[in-house]
Amino acid sequence: MNHGEALRKKIESGAARVGVLGLGYVGLPVVTAFSGAGFRTLGFDIDERVVRRVRRGDSHIGDVPARAVAAVVERGLLDATTDFGRLGEMDAVIICVPTPLGKTGDPDVSHILDALRHIRDGLRPGQLIVLESTTYPGTTRELLQPELEQGGLTAGREFFLAFSPERVDPGNPTHTFTNTAKVVGGLTASCRELAAGLYERVIDEVVSVSSPEVAELTKLLENTFRAVNIGLVNEMAVIADRLGIDIGEVVQAAATKPYGFMRFTPGPGLGGHCLPIDPQYLAWKMRTLQYRTRFIELAAEVNAEMPRYVVDRVAQALNRHRLPLNGSRVLLLGVAYKPGVGDVRESPALDVIELLRRQGSEVSYHDPFVPRLAQEGGDLESQPLTAELLASSHATVVITDHPRVDYGLVLEQARIIVDTRNGLPQRQGERGEPDKRGEPGGAVLYPLSGPPRLTALGGDAGSGHGLLAPDLEPVPGMDSSRGEAIPFDDVARRYRMSAGDQP
Numbered sequence: 404m405n406h407g408e409a410l411r412k413k414i415e416s417g418a419a420r421v422g423v424l425g426l427g428y429v430g431l432p433v434v435t436a437f438s439g440a441g442f443r444t445l446g447f448d449i450d451e452r453v454v455r456r457v458r459r460g461d462s463h464i465g466d467v468p469a470r471a472v473a474a475v476v477e478r479g480l481l482d483a484t485t486d487f488g489r490l491g492e493m494d495a496v497i498i499c500v501p502t503p504l505g506k507t508g509d510p511d512v513s514h515i516l517d518a519l520r521h522i523r524d525g526l527r528p529g530q531l532i533v534l535e536s537t538t539y540p541g542t543t544r545e546l547l548q549p550e551l552e553q554g555g556l557t558a559g560r561e562f563f564l565a566f567s568p569e570r571v572d573p574g575n576p577t578h579t580f581t582n583t584a585k586v587v588g589g590l591t592a593s594c595r596e597l598a599a600g601l602y603e604r605v606i607d608e609v610v611s612v613s614s615p616e617v618a619e620l621t622k623l624l625e626n627t628f629r630a631v632n633i634g635l636v637n638e639m640a641v642i643a644d645r646l647g648i649d650i651g652e653v654v655q656a657a658a659t660k661p662y663g664f665m666r667f668t669p670g671p672g673l674g675g676h677c678l679p680i681d682p683q684y685l686a687w688k689m690r691t692l693q694y695r696t697r698f699i700e701l702a703a704e705v706n707a708e709m710p711r712y713v714v715d716r717v718a719q720a721l722n723r724h725r726l727p728l729n730g731s732r733v734l735l736l737g738v739a740y741k742p743g744v745g746d747v748r749e750s751p752a753l754d755v756i757e758l759l760r761r762q763g764s765e766v767s768y769h770d771p772f773v774p775r776l777a778q779e780g781g782d783l784e785s786q787p788l789t790a791e792l793l794a795s796s797h798a799t800v801v802i803t804d805h806p807r808v809d810y811g812l813v814l815e816q817a818r819i820i821v822d823t824r825n826g827l828p829q830r831q832g833e834r835g836e837p838d839k840r841g842e843p844g845g846a847v848l849y850p851l852s853g854p855p856r857l858t859a860l861g862g863d864a865g866s867g868h869g870l871l872a873p874d875l876e877p878v879p880g881m882d883s884s885r886g887e888a889i890p891f892d893d894v895a896r897r898y899r900m901s902a903g904d905q906p
């Protein structure tokens with residue numbers, strides 16, 4: 404029996420041992436799925452704390468419940484180690500290590516190279532190696548194959564090599580690792596068949612493609628598509644603002660078209676480990692081929708400018724109430740890069756905090772998913788969301804539209820709200836409380852673009868009454884009698900004329 408045939412039998416019988424390298428957002432769901440399906444698995448990580456936690460039957464990843472890890476650890480199907488010498492015991496090794504950008508913005512594949520060196524030391528005939536980490540087209544053939552073949556074994560004959568991009572969407576309870584179709588591209592037909600056969604044991608639908616390069620570019624198309632469309636809708640927000648229009652209303656209306664339109668919502672910028680980074684892998688690869696990826700670069704530029712746009716928006720909002728950024732207390736609601744998760748990697752909140760601090764603002768935050776935030780200008784802790792906190796903050800800025808936040812209380816108690824997600828006040832009854840809070844108390848609500856909405860205490864737009872300074876003590880050292888309250892009509896008119904200018 405040849406090596407491929409022997410491995411196929413082990414996979415089909417469930418006797419294959421599966422090793423997963425890197426037990427993070429991607430690797431932990433993978434190893435839990437295989438052990439849950441009855442495979443004996445071993446997770447490898449360089450971080451001892453991660454390994455200890457998994458061995459205890461605990462989870463450090465929000466989407467993987469601790470009880471799921473505990474169940475497979477107790478059954479002896481999942482173990483974890485920092486001892487890479489044990490890689491040789493595995494029949495299949497799945498690589499889920501990080502692929503960040505280096506300081507110069509080029510791909511940093513050092514984690515993949517580290518992983519390869521460990522695998523190569525224990526590589527034996529009959530092993531299947533699959534890369535899941537997002538990377539540039541060509542990585543499997545140009546980097547993995549020569550690195551692994553250095554030990555004298557040949558890919559496709561003695562060992563098997565494939566690329567299968569991870570599609571995990573943290574915080575998404577509907578589309579999970581097992582029910583999301585998985586693309587697989589092998590170096591040879593037998594590599595592809597073995598890798599597809601392995602994933603078919605745990606995943607509902609496996610999509611085989613003709614080469615690792617097709618699978619690598621598929622992942623980059625998916626993420627570039629998202630990054631570019633988010634860039635487009637973010638630029639639309641800036642355009643809408645210049646026109647004095649609320650982009651949230653525009654997107655909602657456009658999304659009623661049943662064909663030819665896909666809803667993307669604007670916000671404070673791109674975050675997470677994927678969208679700001681992955682397209683840059685493709686851009687880099689294409690630079691080596693003397694091709695400039697214009698859509699990718701333009702989208703990255705527009706998305707990267709959004710935190711500054713948000714801070715300008717906060718400055719304009721405060722200014723209309725005769726308050727400066729300098730010395731104002733600004734409360735951020737949400738610092739994670741997306742709702743429902745505690746991941747702050749590349750989160751636009753980090754840039755917003757830094758820019759606000761540079762302008763002299765006193766920044767605090769509330770995020771039910773992020774208890775602490777390490778920041779260069781001083782670490783921050785999530786503050787309990789109380790009426791006092793909201794009422795004493797000069798501006799409240801919704802950065803992440805998390806669930807489990809009392810938006811009713813926010814609308815009731817906050818004074819100036821900048822809603823970068825355009826979710827308020829629709830979200831106010833979200834905690835299941837009766838919607839009796841109804842109208843916001845005294846807040847003036849600034850959506851991501853367009854004119855502010857007046858609320859109960861601010862007078863009404865048609866009356867011509869001045870837009871009153873919210874009921875806040877002035878910033879120390881400021882003469883609060885300076886300047887004039889600007890009539891609302893005037894604010895709206897000037898806003899439409901040139902949203903970038905201070906009235």
Ligand SMILES: NC(=O)c1ccc[n+]([C@@H]2O[C@H](COP(=O)([O-])OP(=O)(O)OC[C@H]3O[C@@H](n4cnc5c(N)ncnc54)[C@H](O)[C@@H]3O)[C@@H](O)[C@H]2O)c1
Binds near residue numbers: 427499500573677
């Ligand atoms: N997080 C996502 O939503 C997501 C989605 C799709 C694809 N991906 C891709 O998956 C890959 C992994 O991302 P992640 O979010 O799971 O990262 P992560 O930072 O959450 O986890 C990576 C883990 O790998 C470990 N590690 C680092 N170097 C290692 C090495 N040499 N050997 C063994 N372990 C090592 C780290 O200690 C960490 O526990 C990346 O390429 C990423 O682009 C991530």
